[in-house]
Amino acid sequence: MTITIGEVIAVIGVEVSIRAFENSNLETHFHSGKRYKGISIREFIAIEHGFREVICTIEGEYLDERNTEQDGANKNYIRKLKARPIGYFEDDTFKDGIxxxxxxxxxxxxxxxxxVSSIFERRAAEKYIIGKLLKEDLPVSLPWDRIFNxxxxxxxxxxxxxxxxxxKLYTVLFDNKIKAIGNRSKFVFLDFNGEYTGGQLADPEHKCVIRLKTRGDGGDKFTLLKNEFWDAETLGxxxxxxxxxxxxxxxxxxxGRKKFIDVQGSLGRYISATFKRVLTSQAPNTEALELLKLLARSMPNCDDxxxxxxxxxLRSGPNVNSFHVVLQANNWGYLANDANYYENEFGSKIDDLNLENVSGFDELQIRTNLQIIRDVLSGSAQYEHIQPLLRRIDAFKEDFSKVILVSDDAGEQPVVTVISLRECKQDIKKILPILMAKHYYEQHKDEVASPPMTTLHLVIDEAHNILSQQSNRETESWKDYRLELFEEIIKEGRKFGIFITLASQRPADISPTIVSQLHNYFIHRLVNDRDLALLENTISTLDSVSRSQIPTLPQGACVVTGTTFEIPMLMQIDKLPNERGPDSSDVNLGDIWQE
Structure with a gap:
């Protein structure tokens, strides 16, 4: 026996009208020891259709004032419900679709x-509970295997x-599956605000925190292999x-570096040959001389x-056109005509340079200056076109040296890697995530088999920082490259076992192409019209009732929808304890402003 609350009085398209009985107004019903929720917006009901039950969700209710009955001085209105079918029960199994x-x-x-629980839990392989249905207050197990792929x-x-x-999503996953994950999957968290550097997510034995720091010294470094660093796209x-x-x-x-990389002392020889070519030329170039002076200032221990x-x-005469060196007053030496003098004055000092342990960024600056000198001498490049690049290398070299280590060995990577950018300058925060995404994407793509037997999960918190289309601090060509890289990852990554999780407070700032390629969504309270319009235009599984509730959701509640969830549901996500929750708690002014 069941609790009947009404009967169908109209079916127009997929809209069903139901005349509700008087007992439908109750908030909660109890029958045969089971609890039933009363009728209200977004509740589920079953309509008996032969041997099957059509499951509908309530989208509205109203009183039909056209059908009234006079009973003395009282009026009795008929309560009607507007419902939409979402699936049906067959052999006690819920199947979605009309x-x-x-x-x-x-x-x-x-x-x-x-x-009600079986409607949402039909694809859950095992218990993976992160919260409860908001209205029904029922814990729901989500299909973790279809969420994380x-x-x-x-x-x-x-x-x-x-x-x-x-x-919560990843904490519950790691609590239950960290041993099974083993070396088959890697999880990389790009953490802009340092919210996951404590006891969050996983135990220390499975988690590595890389705290990058450009404001002062003492931070960790992100390791790039030399062959990755010496790549035009990476340096670009x-x-x-x-x-x-x-x-x-x-x-x-x-x-040029690759050609002579196996020659012992090739960098020193390259410097020596460039100095000699510039200083002893019979056709001296003053621009090359100035570049040579800039080069010397970028090299270590070269004050002499x-x-x-x-x-x-530069000194010109009837029979000579050469650089010269002032030795004493009114006494000079021509470098083009005096090989011994050049060797004594410059050759020995260049040979004394210690270039054995020069870092990747110092070597880059030296080689780019050497290359532009060669290009200027041969006329193969316009200095004014390359100068902005040289200035950026000089400006960013010190900051990048604090956060990037160029090495032959990348070391062992644990299951969970958290990269904190909290103490990095804003310019570095914008560039490094792009480099890291490219690093992990290409490394995994090169190593993975087909079909993939290992996966990479890239989690980007505050994703609008690097996926925004609104930035005016960069050129259009650079913005296009940045977005194209992530669009390629999100479009092509799935076939290689690469999955992205984006978290943002401003989805409208993120490229619509990227948002539209996401498969599943957890949507908390959003009030901006542009954000709501983007979701309406890009998420086909978001129904009008769920969308209308987004601006008024309570804290911790979200609309869960996507390809894994054919039926959108409202969930209240369980709050993690303080020691395991993200380091993003609200400020308590009552504690701060105590007298």
Missing amino acids: KFLPKIGDTARLLSEGQ SHLGIFGNTGSGKSNTLT ILFQATANTQRPFLRRVIA LIKSLDQVN
Whole structure:
């Protein structure tokens, strides 16, 4: 026996009208020891249709004032419900989709809590519970195997519970599956605000925290292999090189290094040969001389060499056109005609340079300066086109050296890697995530088999920082490259076992192409019209009732929808304890402003 609450009186398209009985107004019903929720918006009911039950969700209710009955001085109104079919029960199994529609006269009844749970839990392989249904207050097990093999979007305004949802999703996964994951999957968290550097997510034995720091010394470093660093695309990312002039220049630098990499002391020989070519030329080039002085200032321990270079000037005469060095007043030596003098004054000082332990960024600066000198002498490059790149290398070299280590060994990577950018300058925060995404994407793509037997999960909190289309601090070509990289990862990554999770408080700032490629969404409170319009245009599984509730969701509640969840559901995500929750709690002014 069931609790009947009405009957179908109209079916127009997929909209079903139900005349509700008087007992339908109760908030809660109890029958045969089971609890039933009463009828209200977004509740589920079953309409008996032959041997099947069509499951509908209530989208509205109203009183039909056209059908009234006079009973003395009292009026009795008929309560009507507007419902939409979402699936049906067959052999006690819920199946989604509109295959059957009810008919006029079919009876509507309430669903028990167990039946409501089975609607959402039908694809859950095992217990994976992160919260409860908001209205029904029922814990629901989600299909973790179909959530984490998809791209996820977690959106919500500040204070809506977005960070807690992100942390809860992965904390429950690691608590239950960390041993099974083993070396088969890697999880990389790009943490802009340092919210996951404590006891969050996983135990220390499975988690590595890399705290990058450009404000002062003492921070950790992100390791790049030498063959990754000496790559035109990588260097182009770091120093925002233009595609038509500066990247070809970097390719020439890299090609020259690669040609002589196996020659002992090749960098010192390259420096020596360039100095000699500039200073002893019969057709001296003053621009090359100035570049040579800049080069000397970028090399370590070369004060004596700089002093000698500062004495070099151009001198022309009837039979000579050469650089010369002032030795004493009215006494000079021509470098083009005096090989011994050049060798004593410059050659020995260049040989004394200690270039054995020069870092990757110092070597880059030296080689780019050497290359531009060669290009200026041969006339193969316009200095004014390359100069902005050289200035960026000089400006960013120190900061990048604090956060990037160029090495032959990347070391062992644990299951969970958290990269904190909290103490990095804003410019570095914008560049490094792009480099890291490219690093992990290409490394995994090169190593993975087909079909993939290992996976990579890239989690980007505050994703609007690097996926925004609104930035005016960069050129259009650089912005296009940045977005194209992530669009390629999110479009092509799934076939290689690469999955992205994006969390943001401003989804409208993120490229619509990227948002539209996400598979599943956890949407917390959003009030901005642009954010809501983006979701409406990109999420096909978000129904109008769920969308209308997004601006008024309570803290911690979210709409869960996507390809894994054919039926959108409202969930209240369980709050993690303070020691395991994200480091993003609201400020308590009552504690701060105590007298």
